[in-house]
Amino acid sequence: MENTVFGLAFKISEEKIYIPDYSGIVQGILTKMIDEGKVSGRVLIHKGLVTVFEQLSAQGKAIGMTGLEEIRRLRLLHEKGLIALELIGEKPRTGLKEEEVISEINYSIREHARSLGAILVTGDPIQYRIAQAYGLQVLYVAPKEKTRLEFEKFFDQETMSVHLKEGVEPLAKKGRPGEWAYSVLSSKPLSKDDIERMANEIIEESRRRSDAFIEIDRVGSTIIQLGEYRIVITRPPLSDGWEITAVKPVRKLKLEEYNLPEELVRRLGERAEGILIAGAPGMGKTTFAQALAEYYMRQGKVVKTIESPRDMILPPNITQYSKNYADLGELHDILLLSRPDYTVFDEMRYDEDFKLFADLRLAGIGMIGVVHATSPIDAVQRFIGRVELGMIPSIIDTVIFIRNGVVDKVYDVKMTVKLPTGLKEAELSRPVIEVRDFLTGELEYEIYTFGEQTVVVPVKKLRGKPSLVDSIIENVKKILPDAEVSFEDNVIVVAISRSMLKNYNRRVKRLRKLEEKYNIPVKIKIV
Incomplete structure (x- = not known):
């Protein structure tokens, strides 16, 4: 029986009609329920959703590709006779922001559901509450518990990361920080369809689960935190092919398991409030920062984190903020007003990151910063030029360098006025930042201004040489x-x-x- 007149949908008596909103499409709710035999009848897709997903796909964003793929699956189910698929509504107005377009389309979908007596399909709790307020029939699928995804089959207890790329055999990095090796997991190269299928599955799952976040979705790349996995998806034109890199922490350690010297434990508990954790990529910096955050929490301190992405595995007592969902000014205000005892700033990379770290530390908040560095002194040098030289000892007092998953070096940073090592004229005395080995007390570096230049002098190498x-x-x-x-x-x-x-x-x-x-x-x- 015909059920559209001049492009307008209407309802046949006792017929079930389903209208998914934006989240209902992205999360793949309908296709799963149709496959399980729980849904049949007519499915109406708003044209505005197709337009939005088309625009997002053109921008190279994974969420757009996921939406179009879900609509394609619904079309295949229609061709098999399992549902009757129709397009309704009008294209959205131009000139609106992405979130405004989605909000307008969701409103239109609610109106269609009300006029047709249709069932609104959603995975968005806010949309669910609004639909209830309207008195609409709603099929709401709440975020569910973890399910095993296809990419997880490549992981075992020794796997640190998995590297999947189209046209290449799947690889895994196995071992622990500092002692690892690459292993080929299969002799059969992965196809483009394999990678796209796993990528869409990851994105759909991240939209359902409460412990998952799409941290960044840019043209050509998507970064997702899915439970304990940090996942980076890249695609053309950014990369020369589809690629998925998934990283998982091998071990979760407590601070006591690092067997730190008693003096350092005392320092961390009593005096250290401007801490830098430094090391090369993959050496275990974030794992140590995680252990330190939990240590302070067990000491009765209020601890919060700033992460990008949120990949620390922490107890619910510790609030984790994402740098990607708020500008640094907002995070600055939140942390100043909530006044935590310690804030862990993971992966400090940009000028604004270092300035926020400095502002919060000078405001009296204990700060723990994680930075990439190939040597311990490099971590201190990352602040030179970003803050006034004389302020550095007020911002940083302890530098902990991690190598191969263990604490390799600890520096104590202090300011003094003296004649720099190697200079002879007494009138050359000036403020000098001393960087000493915390455990031995030996002076290793001096930082001071000479003319208009800031110099970092390795004192050990200077001894016995002319000034x-x-x-x-x-x-x-x-x-x-x-x-x-x-x-x-x-x-x-x-x-x-x-x-x-x-x-x-x-x-x-x-x-x-x-x-x-x-x-x-x-x-x-x-x-």
Whole structure:
């Protein structure tokens, strides 16, 4: 029997009609229930949803591709005679933001459900409450518990990460930080359809589960936190083919399991409030930060985290904020008003991250920052140029360097006024940041300004070598042997006679190169 007139849907007596909203399509609710034999009859798809998914797909966003794939599946079920699929409604207005378009379409879908007496299909709890307020029939599928997805078959207890790419055999990184090896999981290369199918399954599941978040969905890439898995999906044109990288923590440790020296445990419990956890990628920085966060929580402290993505596995007592769902100004206000004892800032990368870390620390909040660094001193240098040099010891007091999953080095950072190591003139005394080995007390680095330049001096390497000023003066004398060279008020002063001006004019380029190399002004004085 015909059930559309001039493109308008209407209801036949005792016929069931289902209208999915945005979440109902993205989460694949209808196809699963049709396959299970729980739903049959007419299914109405709003044209606006097709337009939205088309636009999102054109932007390279995975959510758009997932939506179109779900509509394609419904079309196949229609061709098999299991449902009667129809398109209704009008395309959305142009010029609206994505969330405004979706809100407008969901409103239109509710109106169609009301006028037709249809069943609204949704996985959105807000849409569910609105539909109940309207008195609509609703098929609501709440977020469900974990189910095993296809990509998880590649994981075992020793697997740190899985690397899946079209046209390539599936690979896994097995072992533990610092001691791992790649293993080929199958001799059969994965096809594009294999990767797309797993990617869509991951995205659909992330829309259903309460412990899953789509952290970032950009053109060509999607980053998802699905339970304990951190998943990165890339696709053309960003990458040369579809690829899924899934990372899972091998072990979850308590701070006590690191067997830290008693002095360091005491320091963390009593004095350390500006902590940097540094190390190369995959060395176990986040695992240690996770253990430290739980340690402070067990000490009765209020702990919160800023993550991108939220991949720490923490108890519900610790609130985890996503940097991708709020700007840093909003996070700044939230943390200042809620005043946690400690905030863990995972994966600090951008200037704004370091500035937020500094602002919160100076406001009195204990901060634990996680940064990529190939050596311990590199972690401190990441702050140089981003904050005033003299503020660094007020922001950072402890640097913990992780190598191969264990604490390899601990630095104590302090400010003092002294004559820097290697300089001889007493008038060159200045504020110096001392970076010492926490356990031995040995001075390893000094950081200070010299002229207009900030220098990081490895004290161990300097001992027994001429000072920086002596080296510059020696180089100037090689250019102008008969000149008198001195260092006054952070300026190299070269005193020459008028008879030497001709020689000076010929050698001025060499002096300017020296000036640029050390970033210290060279002043010529005629005597």
